[in-house]
Amino acid sequence: MPAPISLIQARGLAKTYRLGQVDVAALRGVDVDVGAGEFIAITGPSGSGKSTLMHILGCLDTPSAGTYRLDGEDVGGLSGRRLAQVRNRKVGFVFQTFNLMPRLTVEENVALPLKYRGGVPRGERRTRALRLLERLGLAERIGHRPDELSGGERQRVAIARALVGEPAILMADEPTGNLDSASGAEVMRTFAELHGMGHTIVLVTHDPNVAARAERVIQMSDGRVV
């Protein structure tokens, strides 16, 4: 019987920061497995290490110890350049503060990851961005700047940007943290729909209502999974 398709396979992840003379352990040996198509929420109080875990899983940060395989590839020994490529191809990020480029239009924002991929012609970048924006109900907004959109719209643009590179996994860090409840609900609906289409989603939140929408919850406390 074949092993279940595991997108994320992390063993003994640890992260220690140096603050002046003191070493602070943010992660103290975490094992995580995420299968393709799962919708997972990482939750816990602030300082529990959930953000650090997500940064490592998203290849934004490297662990001090432990091994990490993403989509079958051991990313432990990769150079900064290769890690950038892994982020570009395999991971789509959604941030709490949206992090859209204020001077780019909605369409340009969404197409940005394809620009960094290289080898994707301008026309195709445009087409793919437009297709996604249409799917997320933002077709009339393509020429607008981020500051002309509502918070909910901005976050859906960010989701479109995260999806445009067809990543293996979608990662969101407190995606509803900066939204009113109606917009938050709208964004969560979008995540649920994407999950329904088969996307793998890892979401960090301290909000139990948000975590409740996930299939599985990883509860963090003091740098460990509890």
Added chain:
Amino acid sequence: MNVLESLLTGLDEARRHWGQTVLSLLGLILGTGSIVTVLALFGGQTALTEQFLNEVGGRGTIIVSDRDRSAHPGARELASKRLTFKDAQFLRNRARALGAVSPGWAQQLPYRVGNTSFDGQVIGTVPDYMAINDIKPLVGRYLSDLDVRQQARVTVLGWKYADSLFGVATRAVGRLVSIGGKHYTVVGVMEREEFYFAAWEDNALEYRNERAYIPISTAIAQHSAVDHLDFLTLKARPGVGARVAQAQVRSLLYARHGVEDFDIRASGQGAGGEAGQFLLLFNFIFLVVGVVSLITGGIVIANILLASVVERVREFGTRMALGATGGAIFAHVLAEVLVVTVMGGLLGLGLGTALTGVVAHFMQMPAVVSPFIAAVSSVTALTVGLLAGLFPALRAARLSPVEALRYA
């Protein structure tokens, strides 16, 4: 993302945040503009100095002067009569490498015509003096070889003296003037010589209008106890090198004096006189101003670029999260710097040119923005801009994505 695309992204960014771009531009424009202006004015002054030296004449000449007596002079040195008119005549007859020999004698003597009298300079000289110094009479004639041979009591007046002694300079010819108690017939009046370094400055050549020329033989016979020269200026024959001429003069004079109690140098070497000293100082000040404005410009650029990068670190963090490599971020920042630098350099060139025109007009100074100055200032602006931009770009490229995203 290839280099070209990174550059285009940078270009696009520079266009999209105009406020910041303009601010960076301002530093570059002012820096480049001041360099252009300073260089143009500096160049104008240098050209003017060149022109002055040409006007004064004596360029490409050989200057012979008495050497200071040594502390313990030997018998030969004590016996030597130093430089004399006879030396000059000897050189004129024997030194085949020379085209002109101009011995000179100078003294302050009283002038008098009727009731007008004053003390002024008298130059005893020969016809070659006129050729070497590139001067010519306005009316009448200059001194002749015959005048020198006959110790004639004739004089050629400088324009100013002719004017103050006889009312109208051109009426002086044929009249008598008492110089040092002896009567001289005025045979000519020199052209008025003038040269202005700036509109508000006095005529730098006025001293040449305030003198009289008499035959050197007459000067020595009438106004001197001994045959001694105050200056001796030589010019090599066309086609003869200055070194060859100098060597010949040295051996001939050594043979006559029996000791090397004279110095031979090419004009333009050594002390250039008071005017030269002044100009040297002037140019030095200009140079310092130029360098300071350059450094200031560079600091302003670096500062603004650094600030703009810090402000945008989180944006770079996001870009890294989306897959931008450190190299792409580096190219991005550098491209922005490049755009700002090139634009700032060009606008600065324009401003500098305009400023030069205004300064030149109001200060009545000659100043031209030559292609050379344009090239130098453009290259300088580009270098300063890139150096100033390199550090912020490297800094941005080296950040880890998490560091950049968390940047407060």
